[in-house]
Amino acid sequence: MIRSLSIFALATCLSHADVWTDAFSIEKVPVPPGIDPQIGGIDTTPGGKVALCFHRGEILIYSPAEGSWSSFADGLHEPLGILAESESSFLVMQRPELTRVADTDGDGKADLYETVFDDFGMTGNYHEFAFGLARDKEGFIYLALGTASNGAGIREEIRGPWSNIGLDRKYMLNGPEWRKYKGRAGRMYSRVPYRGWVLKVAPDGSSWEPFASGFRSPEGLGFDREGRLYVTDNQGDWLGTSKIHHAQKGHFHGHPASLVWKEGWNREPLKIPVDELEKMRTPAMGLVPQGELSNSPTEPRMIPKGIFGPLEKQMLVGEMNNPTLVRFLPDSVSGISQGAAIPFLQTRALGVGNHRLTFTEDGSLWVAKTHLSWAGGEGLLRVRLKENARSFLAVQDVKLLADGFSLTFTGPVQKESLNGLKITRHTYKYHANYGSPKVDRKEESFKMNLSADGLHCILSLPELKEGYLYTLDLPGVVSQDGNPLLGDKVYYTLHRKK
Amino acid sequence: MKYDVQSFTVKPGARVKLTFRNPDELPHNIIICTPGSTGGKDKGEELIKAVLELGARGQELGWELKDHPRILHSSGMIQPGQETVLWFKAPQKEGNYPYVCTYPGHFTLMNGLMTVSRKSTPGVVRGKARKDPFYTSPGMRRRPQVRRIFMPEAGPAAIAVAVNDHLHYCWDAGQCRLRYIWKGDFVDGWDVWRGNGNGLASIEGEILHREQASPLNLGTEPGPPRFLGYSLKEGLPTFRWKQGGTEVEERIQPSKSGKALERVFVVKGSEVTAKPKSSEQMAVTVTKSTTLPGNKKGFRINITMTPMP
Numbered sequence: 047m048i049r050s051l052s053i054f055a056l057a058t059c060l061s062h063a064d065v066w067t068d069a070f071s072i073e074k075v076p077v078p079p080g081i082d083p084q085i086g087g088i089d090t091t092p093g094g095k096v097a098l099c100f101h102r103g104e105i106l107i108y109s110p111a112e113g114s115w116s117s118f119a120d121g122l123h124e125p126l127g128i129l130a131e132s133e134s135s136f137l138v139m140q141r142p143e144l145t146r147v148a149d150t151d152g153d154g155k156a157d158l159y160e161t162v163f164d165d166f167g168m169t170g171n172y173h174e175f176a177f178g179l180a181r182d183k184e185g186f187i188y189l190a191l192g193t194a195s196n197g198a199g200i201r202e203e204i205r206g207p208w209s210n211i212g213l214d215r216k217y218m219l220n221g222p223e224w225r226k227y228k229g230r231a232g233r234m235y236s237r238v239p240y241r242g243w244v245l246k247v248a249p250d251g252s253s254w255e256p257f258a259s260g261f262r263s264p265e266g267l268g269f270d271r272e273g274r275l276y277v278t279d280n281q282g283d284w285l286g287t288s289k290i291h292h293a294q295k296g297h298f299h300g301h302p303a304s305l306v307w308k309e310g311w312n313r314e315p316l317k318i319p320v321d322e323l324e325k326m327r328t329p330a331m332g333l334v335p336q337g338e339l340s341n342s343p344t345e346p347r348m349i350p351k352g353i354f355g356p357l358e359k360q361m362l363v364g365e366m367n368n369p370t371l372v373r374f375l376p377d378s379v380s381g382i383s384q385g386a387a388i389p390f391l392q393t394r395a396l397g398v399g400n401h402r403l404t405f406t407e408d409g410s411l412w413v414a415k416t417h418l419s420w421a422g423g424e425g426l427l428r429v430r431l432k433e434n435a436r437s438f439l440a441v442q443d444v445k446l447l448a449d450g451f452s453l454t455f456t457g458p459v460q461k462e463s464l465n466g467l468k469i470t471r472h473t474y475k476y477h478a479n480y481g482s483p484k485v486d487r488k489e490e491s492f493k494m495n496l497s498a499d500g501l502h503c504i505l506s507l508p509e510l511k512e513g514y515l516y517t518l519d520l521p522g523v524v525s526q527d528g529n530p531l532l533g534d535k536v537y538y539t540l541h542r543k544k
Numbered sequence: 545m546k547y548d549v550q551s552f553t554v555k556p557g558a559r560v561k562l563t564f565r566n567p568d569e570l571p572h573n574i575i576i577c578t579p580g581s582t583g584g585k586d587k588g589e590e591l592i593k594a595v596l597e598l599g600a601r602g603q604e605l606g607w608e609l610k611d612h613p614r615i616l617h618s619s620g621m622i623q624p625g626q627e628t629v630l631w632f633k634a635p636q637k638e639g640n641y642p643y644v645c646t647y648p649g650h651f652t653l654m655n656g657l658m659t660v661s662r663k664s665t666p667g668v669v670r671g672k673a674r675k676d677p678f679y680t681s682p683g684m685r686r687r688p689q690v691r692r693i694f695m696p697e698a699g700p701a702a703i704a705v706a707v708n709d710h711l712h713y714c715w716d717a718g719q720c721r722l723r724y725i726w727k728g729d730f731v732d733g734w735d736v737w738r739g740n741g742n743g744l745a746s747i748e749g750e751i752l753h754r755e756q757a758s759p760l761n762l763g764t765e766p767g768p769p770r771f772l773g774y775s776l777k778e779g780l781p782t783f784r785w786k787q788g789g790t791e792v793e794e795r796i797q798p799s800k801s802g803k804a805l806e807r808v809f810v811v812k813g814s815e816v817t818a819k820p821k822s823s824e825q826m827a828v829t830v831t832k833s834t835t836l837p838g839n840k841k842g843f844r845i846n847i848t849m850t851p852m853p
Binding site for chain 2: 080081082101104121122123140142145146156157160161173197203261332396419450535
């Protein structure tokens with residue numbers, strides 16, 4: 047008993063040191079000079095190189111084996127996603143189009159910029175970002191289009207058809223008058239197609255379809271091992287807090303501006319009663335609490351098999367404003383997607399601006415940063431699990447039970463170290479205002495039972511409430527061999543009880 | 545009367561070679577100053593005031609106060625038609641180091657800024673001072689260059705092309721047509737790049753020619769154009785698009801002298817005629833129209849666009 051207490055005391059001390067950098071190395075990879083080091087997209091080529099696209103339109107290739115950079119292409123317009131098709135061909139999501147950038151003559155430099163898909167509108171509003179990219183098992187490409195912000199109006203010349211639903215076009219123009227009218231435009235607006243939608247495009251551009259609607263600023267897309275398309279969205283109007291969606295074909299995910307482009311739709315989105323929208327929307331798979339975990343979630347990326355030990359094949363999500371990534375554990379209940387978000391690499395050494403993620407076979411996670419003048423960062427990080435940290439402790443899985451939660455750990459935990467566990471729940475408002483306070487917050491009483499092998503912790507609550515985010519606080523938890531818990535908060539989004 | 549180099553950027557501790565030529569009819573010097581208490585914002589005026597206080601003695605001293613604390617490096621007074629070379633080591637401390645001519649009355653026009661920065665790209669900026677720390681980087685200065693960015697007088701899917709050092713054009717991928725040609729320097733994209741895209745690039749020159757509509761008349765029902773992208777040859781793009789069943793290619797390249805533009809359309813799948821319009825500052829003429837061999841109707845049209853003298 048005395049022995050185990052002393053280990054516990056030591057572990058408590060350790061938790062005040064940086065538990066993450068004890069297990070993971072985080073190193074900065076210098077970007078070549080003369081390049082604005084804001085990275086819009088990153089992907090791994092089949093040959094194990096890292097392809098990156100930058101704020102001012104360059105595509106650079108980094109060879110981890112040689113530690114060398116080469117320049118592949120340039121001149122693209124704010125690219126925010128890249129997918130490697132081969133060593134010499136890349137799909138890039140730039141503001142105006144999805145483009146295949148390829149080297150056809152074998153000199154290592156792109157000579158073909160082929161437009162794969164540009165059947166969407168642009169008003170010239172700065173917030174109409176084009177985000178991507180994700181590829182499904184059949185090879186189809188998914189991209190997402192941001193809505194416009196009433197921080198600015200539109201330009202005289204636009205691309206694509208204009209929707210007459212909403213404020214008259216003549217009042218929507220940029221200029222000194224805009225300030226008078228902006229309040230009537232909607233905080234975020236979608237007046238050209240398909241702003242606020244995820245689109246599915248054949249890789250040769252021969253066909254495409256609007257896939258899902260209801261997004262505000264859908265920054266990142268990625269598939270998990272079950273084939274679920276994760277799409278992240280940012281706190282703002284209609285989003286009480288930031289979200290990780292499971293985007294599904296034909297579904298509406300909550301931000302009404304995009305409804306303008308739904309087939310047969312002719313109503314002003316700002317005038318639809320919230321109750322009606324509530325019935326239409328598919329709630330987010332994961333709510334990530336503003337100010338605590340994530341203010342601006344970015345790219346979801348699956349940890350490949352064989353990397354990061356017990357966390358292989360789980361989903362990571364980037365985060366712009368907090369020095370952390372998010373690990374998401376989906377838990378489908380009666381066909382409803384929900385699950386748990388857990389901080390990952392929550393350390394100052396990671397820093398903020400974590401925009402795009404990729405992995406290479408040598409076990410490295412590459413974190414590409416940007417800011418676009420908002421909170422964020424610059425440059426490229428390489429994260430590796432340290433040789434001596436193979437047996438780190440983390441929450442392996444979280445499942446909802448009829449009366450509570452089951453936590454599975456990657457290794458046996460010390461029972462006494464669970465004594466600080468605390469559970470609270472709260473929800474958010476669904477409304478046109480920007481963000482939401484935490485609503486109906488309550489600390490829950492619960493019973494705890496740790497399995498004999500120390501791996502499973504069952505938490506039973508007197509009552510579970512649908513539509514709430516449950517925060518499981520696990521301070522000071524340590525494994526039986528003294529390792530601190532990496533990621534000591536679990537945020538479970540509960541829509542459907544068991 | 546001004547320095548042709550308005551600002552330049554060097555890395556801390558770099559070896560710098562500065563050649564100062566005086567093509568004017570008056571003597572001039574260049575004195576590089578420390579940032580001083582204003583961090584360089586006074587443009588070196590503190591030194592100028594001290595020199596003016598010399599009064600009549602100034603001329604004897606060559607308008608230079610050799611032991612003034614703001615002076616880092618001085619060329620000495622350079623007579624008309626003369627030149628000198630200054631070698632020096634850039635300061636280790638990052639910051640703004642103004643340079644001035646201390647000859648009385650010259651300062652208001654003759655001042656500039658040496659920036660010492662680890663992050664910015666070393667280089668020289670002629671003309672107006674630049675805020676963009678990457679303005680001088682090789683990627684931004686390369687000619688020719690294709691750059692997709694928000695442009696004035698065009699749709700949001702605009703493409704700016706630097707053909708050579710003097711001639712540039714804006715092509716609209718939304719409408720699949722040339723919008724305008726300008727001469728001078730290329731673009732300054734800082735208003736777009738400094739933030740989240742809320743701005744337009746500025747044209748660093750004078751627009752010579754605007755094209756209000758495509759000069760092509762296709763023989764078939766055209767329909768809306770569909771942009772197919774571009775390929776690069778010798779750094780210049782050949783744009784491709786489709787209108788109905790017709791495929792069109794357009795390439796704009798410099799003439800042999802580099803002073804005019806040669807524009808080539810290749811049209812496949814329909815009859816075509818071209819009626820380009822000249823403007824006050826640019827003569828636009830069809831120089832050649834060729835029928836291409838093959839089963840499908842195909843035509844090549846050559847157009848020369850020459851700036852007016």
